[in-house]
Amino acid sequence: xxxxxxxxxxxxxxxxxxxxxxxxxxxxxxxxxxxxxxxxxxxxxxxxxxxxxxxxxxxxxxxxxxxxxxxxxxxxxxxxxxxxxxxxxxxxxxxxxxxxxxxxxxxxxxxxxxxxxxxxxxxxxxxxxxxxxxxxxxxxxxxxxxxxxxxxxxxxxxxxxxxxxxxxxxxxxxxxxxxxxxxxxxxxxxxxxxxxxxxxxxxxxxxxxxxxxxxxxxxxxxxxxxxxxxxxxxxxxxxxxxxxxxxxxxxxxxxxxxxxxxxxxxxxxxxxxxxxxxxxxxxxxxxxxxxxxxxxxxxxxxxxxxxxxxxxxxxxxxxxxxxxxxxxxxxxxxxxxxxxxxxxxxxxxxxxxxxxxxxxxxxxxxxxxxxxxxxxxxxxxxxxxxxxxxxxxxxxxxxxxxxxxxxxxxxxxxxxxxxxxxxxxxxxxxxxxxxxxxxxxxxxxxxxxxxxxxxxxxxxxxxxxxxxxxxxxxxxxxxxxxxxxxxxxxxxxxxxxxxxxxxxxxxxxxxxxxxxxxxxxxxxxxx
Numbered sequence: 462x463x464x465x466x467x468x469x470x471x472x473x474x475x476x477x478x479x480x481x482x483x484x485x486x487x488x489x490x491x492x493x494x495x496x497x498x499x500x501x502x503x504x505x506x507x508x509x510x511x512x513x514x515x516x517x518x519x520x521x522x523x524x525x526x527x528x529x530x531x532x533x534x535x536x537x538x539x540x541x542x543x544x545x546x547x548x549x550x551x552x553x554x555x556x557x558x559x560x561x562x563x564x565x566x567x568x569x570x571x572x573x574x575x576x577x578x579x580x581x582x583x584x585x586x587x588x589x590x591x592x593x594x595x596x597x598x599x600x601x602x603x604x605x606x607x608x609x610x611x612x613x614x615x616x617x618x619x620x621x622x623x624x625x626x627x628x629x630x631x632x633x634x635x636x637x638x639x640x641x642x643x644x645x646x647x648x649x650x651x652x653x654x655x656x657x658x659x660x661x662x663x664x665x666x667x668x669x670x671x672x673x674x675x676x677x678x679x680x681x682x683x684x685x686x687x688x689x690x691x692x693x694x695x696x697x698x699x700x701x702x703x704x705x706x707x708x709x710x711x712x713x714x715x716x717x718x719x720x721x722x723x724x725x726x727x728x729x730x731x732x733x734x735x736x737x738x739x740x741x742x743x744x745x746x747x748x749x750x751x752x753x754x755x756x757x758x759x760x761x762x763x764x765x766x767x768x769x770x771x772x773x774x775x776x777x778x779x780x781x782x783x784x785x786x787x788x789x790x791x792x793x794x795x796x797x798x799x800x801x802x803x804x805x806x807x808x809x810x811x812x813x814x815x816x817x818x819x820x821x822x823x824x825x826x827x828x829x830x831x832x833x834x835x836x837x838x839x840x841x842x843x844x845x846x847x848x849x850x851x852x853x854x855x856x857x858x859x860x861x862x863x864x865x866x867x868x869x870x871x872x873x874x875x876x877x878x879x880x881x882x883x884x885x886x887x888x889x890x891x892x893x894x895x896x897x898x899x900x901x902x903x904x905x906x907x908x909x910x911x912x913x914x915x916x917x918x919x920x921x922x923x924x925x926x927x928x929x930x931x932x933x934x935x936x937x938x939x940x941x942x943x944x945x946x947x948x949x950x951x952x953x954x955x956x957x958x959x960x961x962x963x964x965x966x967x968x969x970x971x972x973x974x975x976x977x978x979x980x981x982x983x984x985x986x987x988x
Contacts, residue, residue, distance in 0.1 A: 462535045462918070463532065463533045463534045464533055464535065465482060465483070466480070466481050466482075466534070466535055466538060466911040466914050466915060467479065467520070467523065467534055467536075467537045467691075468538050468539075468540070468700075468904070468907030468911035468914075469516060469520070469537065469538065469539040469621075469624065469907065469910070470540050470541065470706075470904065470907040471512065471516065471539070471541030471620050471703075472541070472542055473495060473563070474495055475492045475493070476495055476512070476518075477490055477492045477904060477907055478490065478491050478492070478520050478522065478907075479523075479907040479908070480523055480527050480530070481907075481908065483920050484930050485908065485927075485930050485931030485932075487908070489523060489526040490523065490526075490904060490907075491519050491521075491522030491525070491526060492522070493515040493518045493519045495512075495515065496508075498558075502566060503564065503565035503568070504560070504565075504566055505561040505562075505564040506558035506559060507561055508555075509547060509549075509555035509558065509559055510555060512623065512624070513627045517688050520689040520691065521689060521690055524689075530690075531691045531692050532692070534691055534695055535914075535918055535920075536678070536695065536697070536698055536915075537628065537691070537695055537697045537698065538674070538698040538699075538910035538911045539628065539697070539698070539699060539910060540621050540701065540706040540906055540907070540909065541621035541624065541703055542561070542562060542702075543562060543619065543620075543637075543638065543702035543703060544561075544594040544596060544619070544642075545559055545560055545561045545562045545594070545596060545619060546599045547559040547619060547620060548610060548614040549615060549616050549617075549623065549626065549632070550613050550614050550615050551615060553626060553627075553630075553632075556610055556613045556614045557610060559620070559623075562594035562595075563594070564593065564594070565593050566593070566602060567593040567598040567599045567601070567602040570593075570598050570599075570601040570605070571591045571592065571598050574591055574598065574601060574658065574659065575591055577658050579654060579657065579658045580746070582658065583654060583658040584746045585742060586644070586645040586646075586652045587640065587641050587642070587643075587655060587750065588640075588742055588748070588750025588759075588761070589641040589642075589748065589749045589751075590745075590747040590749075590827065592823070595641075595642060596619065597643055597655070597659045600617060600659070600664065601659045601660055604664065611664055611667065614667055615667070616667055616668075617664075617667040617668065618632070618634065618669060619638050621699065621700065622635075622638070625679075625697065627685060628681055628682065629681065629682055629685070630679075631670075631679045632669045632670065633670045633671070633699060634668075634669045634670070635699050636671060636673060636701070636752045637701035637751050637752045637753075637754075638702055640750065640751060640752045641749050641750060643661075646737065646751070646752060646759050650671065651665070651671075674700055674701070674754065674913045674917060675698075675917050676917065677917075678914075678917050679697055680694045680695065680697065681693055681696075681697050696917070696918055700909065700910030700913050700914075701753070701913070702751065703906045704730065704751065705751050705753055705760050705909070706905070706906045706907075706908075706909030706910050707724065707905045707906040707909060708722045708734075708753075708760055708905075709753060709754070709908075709909035709928075709932070710904075710905030710906060710908035710909040710931070710932065711724070711874055711876040711932075712874040712932050712933075712935075712936050713732055713733070713734045713753075713760060713874065714734045714753070714755070714758070714925075714928060715928055715933045716928075716929070717925050719735055719736070719758065720870060720871070721863065721870030721872065721893075721895075722873070722875070722876065722900070723859055723873060723875055723876075723877075724877045725855065725859075725875065725877045725879040725885070726768060726769060726877045726878065727770050728766055728767065728768055728770075729764060729765040729767075729768035729858065729859060729862070730762065731762065731763050731765075731824075731863055732761070733863065733866055733870055734753060734759070735758070735759055735761055736758060739867070740759065740761055740866075740867075741761075741866055741867035743865045745825065745826055745827070745865075747823070747824055747825055747826060747865070748761065748762055748763045748764075748824060748825065748866070749762040749763075749764075750762070753924075754913050754916075754924055755924045755925070761866045761867075763825050763862035763863070763866060764823060764824045765815070765822060765823065765824045765858050765861075765862060766818040766821065766822050766823050767818035767833075768815070768855055768879070769855075769878075769879055771813075771817045771833065771854065771855065772796070773792060774817050775847060775848065776792055776798075776848075777792055779795060780795050799848060799852065799885075800882055800883055800884045802844070802845040803845070803848060803849050803852060803884035804884075806843075806845040806846045806848065806849040808949060809837075809846065809849075810837045811836070811837045811842060812836045812837055812850065812854070812953060812956055812957055813833065813834070813835050813836075813847075813850040813853065813854035814833055814834050814836075814854060814858075814957070814964075815833055815851065815858050816831040816832050816834075817833040821968075824862050824865070825864070828965070830968040830971070830972040831968055832968060832971065834960075834964065835847070835850060836960050852882075852884055852885055852888050853888055853892075853953065854957075855885065855888070855889070856885075856892030856893075857892055857953060857954055859893065860892040860893050860954055863893055872895050872896050872939070873890065873895050873896070873897045873898070874899075874900050874936065875897055875899050875900065876902070880899045880900075886940060887943075888950075890942040891946035891950045892954070894942065894947045894950075894951070896939040896940060896941045896942070897939070898936045898937050898939050898940070900935060901935045901936070901937060912924065912927045
């Protein structure tokens with residue numbers, strides 16, 4: 462057996478190939494920028510052929526960084542962006558470009574399906590709210606308006622499934638994709654009620670075989686081996702969708718215990734590992750339930766549309782005002798001032814709802830018309846107070862997402878560039894009333910998939926045993942919140958919900974008025 466595992470993570474922005482030692486140490490990585498195309502009709506598409514070519518380029522790039530890579534590889538694992546529709550036809554050739562999770566053309570299908578008398582039954586099975594990003598909604602739209610696409614297809618895959626097909630020649634998907642798209646998170650299998658609600662029972666033949674990557678491997682084909690420079694026959698593991706692979710690598714579970722993990726970037730992703738019986742489905746029908754590669758354990762997920770872009774907006778306004786007086790300050794320099802501004806401000810009663818995205822909000826409620834607002838402003842407030850309110854607004858939005866999943870988590874793990882901010886960490890910890898640990902794993906998605914491969918080839922007997930070596934050592938020390946801060950955030954959260962519920966009707970009134978074209982919002986590499 463070789464001494465390395467290669468994890469492939471095919472994200473929306475970047476295709477990565479990462480080499481890990483068998484005990485989880487990251488050795489080297491190579492990446493290729495991804496390319497997709499958007500249209501005025503709401504389309505967001507990606508070439509299947511180019512995606513495979515990018516995967517090969519990333520693997521070859523990794524070979525240039527790791528001496529004698531081919532002989533050292535014990536297994537390859539692949540994960541990638543979730544949702545979307547990757548149709549493959551005769552001879553395993555693409556039917557056309559993939560519809561990505563960013564594609565909005567299925568909006569009419571979502572509106573129609575939301576009124577189905579069996580929609581709640583579909584939600585109870587999948588644990589996942591309807592959304593234009595999902596393969597089910599996209600295929601329902603295709604079936605009505607572009608049936609020729611489905612007629613020409615032989616199998617409907619997701620991004621990582623397409624790469625697995627090219628690596629091994631096997632058409633398959635995994636339990637995580639199945640559980641929130643066409644299946645039941647309890648059984649990890651396709652569900653007839655879900656297919657019937659989506660109106661796709663007659664398209665069932667397009668759904669691929671479901672395989673469990675910790676148990677089933679397929680060999681790297683001769684053709685793929687020649688193309689990427691690795692050995693034919695190398696075991697290949699089909700990982701779960703990138704969202705839960707990232708959560709697994711970042712510490713959503715450790716020490717045999719379930720925890721919670723938030724990734725605070727441009728958007729906020731909030732995940733809790735749970736036993737199946739502990740899942741709490743909200744009345745609004747939002748969020749995701751996605752299986753983990755651990756028997757009986759799933760992740761419950763809520764995502765909010767705008768996280769650090771709220772800070773980018775406020776800080777850019779400050780930079781723009783300074784520029785009016787001849788002082789040029791970059792957004793990165795402004796971000797570096799967040800912690801000092803938080804320290805300079807006094808805890809107060811100013812509340813900010815972080816719905817700055819022009820797409821509105823998606824978690825824990827869905828409203829494309831939702832917009833940001835400050836509440837409680839007075840003449841004494843200055844810029845540092847606004848910064849504090851926005852940071853605290855991110856904490857309150859995080860709590861809002863976790864509250865929609867049931868009880869608040871006993872511990873929170875944090876990943877993403879925002880974890881560098883002491884002020885944000887303290888705010889998040891106080892908001893959920895739990896200790897916080899920062900995950901120091903660099904490539905958590907590729908690591909999560911590689912962990913599955915490590916179990917599949919027998920390096921570890923169970924995923925929990927693998928987590929003990931791959932994840933737990935990379936978690937920082939627990940940072941406990943101050944009791945006074947917890948009490949204050951509890952009080953602010955009560956007001957946060959009251960204000961949100963009260964102001965929501967005005968969003969519809971405001972959305973009816975014509976608005977000016979959106980201005981581009983600069984973003985900084987710091988977050």
